[in-house]
Amino acid sequence: MYLCSMYSKELLKGTISAIILKLLAENEKMYGYQIARKVKELSDNKIMIKEGSLYPALHKLKEDGLVTVETVNIGKRVRRYYSLTPAGVIVQKEKVTEIEDFITTLGNVLFKS
C-alpha cells in the first residue's frame, strides 16, 4: 500500500486521531486497513494515512482507553476491529468540535482580508 497525502504532511498533525475516532463514531467497528481506505475515499485520494501513522495511532487510542480491540481471524490472516469506548465517544466529540472551531479561527486569520 503506497499512501501519501497531497498536503504538506504537517497540516495533518493533530487531525489523524480525530479522523479515526469520527469514523468509528459512525461505523460501530472498523479495522485499520478499512479505516485507511475509507479516509482515502472520503477525501477523494487527498488524505492517505500511511501505515506508519495509522497503526501507531490506533495503538495509542487503545492505550488511552478510547477504543477497544477485537481480533478476528480471517482465514489465516489477522484483522483487528476497533470500537469506541464511552470515553472515546466523548473525546471524539471534543476533538471534532476543536477542529471545527480551529478551522473557523484560522479562516478569520487567513481569509478575512
Next chain:
Amino acid sequence: MYLCSMYSKELLKGTISAIILKLLAENEKMYGYQIARKVKELSDNKIMIKEGSLYPALHKLKEDGLVTVETVNIGKRVRRYYSLTPAGVIVQKEKVTEIEDFITTLGNVLFKS
C-alpha cells in the same frame, strides 16, 4: 509575553508560516512582536504564537528567501521588519490555497456524515 494557543498545538503545525506570510502579504512590512499581536487579535486570543515558534519561523523564512529583513533601532531597542520577497509572494499564495483546500477536504471527511 505569555503566549498560548487554546488549540491542541499540533493543529497549528504547518499553518504558522502561512499565517506569517499572509500577514506580510497584507501589510507590506511587519516586525515579529507585531505579527504575534496581530494574530492574537485576529483570532480573538485563540491563536497565540509563542516566541519559541515565532522567531525560529521568521529566521527560516529568511533563510528560505521568502522574506527580507530590515533592522531598525527604536531608541536603544532593536526591531526587525520583515517583508515578502517575490518568491515569498508566490509561496504565500500556494500555502494559503493549500490550507484552504485541506480545510475543505477535512470537512468532507469529518463533517459530511
Next chain:
DNA sequence: CAAAGATACATAGAATTATGATGTATGTCA
C-alpha cells in the same frame, strides 16, 4: 501456474515543528 497487486498487520529511525523555559534589555505607567 506464476507473478503482480491488494489485503493486513507491525515497528524502528528520521524529520519536522511547536512549545516551555530561559535569557537579555529597554520603555512606560502607577
Next chain:
DNA sequence: TGACATACATCATAATTCTATGTATCTTTG
C-alpha cells in the same frame, strides 16, 4: 520602584507523522 509591556533570541523537549522495512496471505490475470 516595581510591574508589565515591548522586543529580540536560543536550547532542550515533546509530539506526531513519515519513510523504509518486514512478514504473510489472498486474489486476479496473463
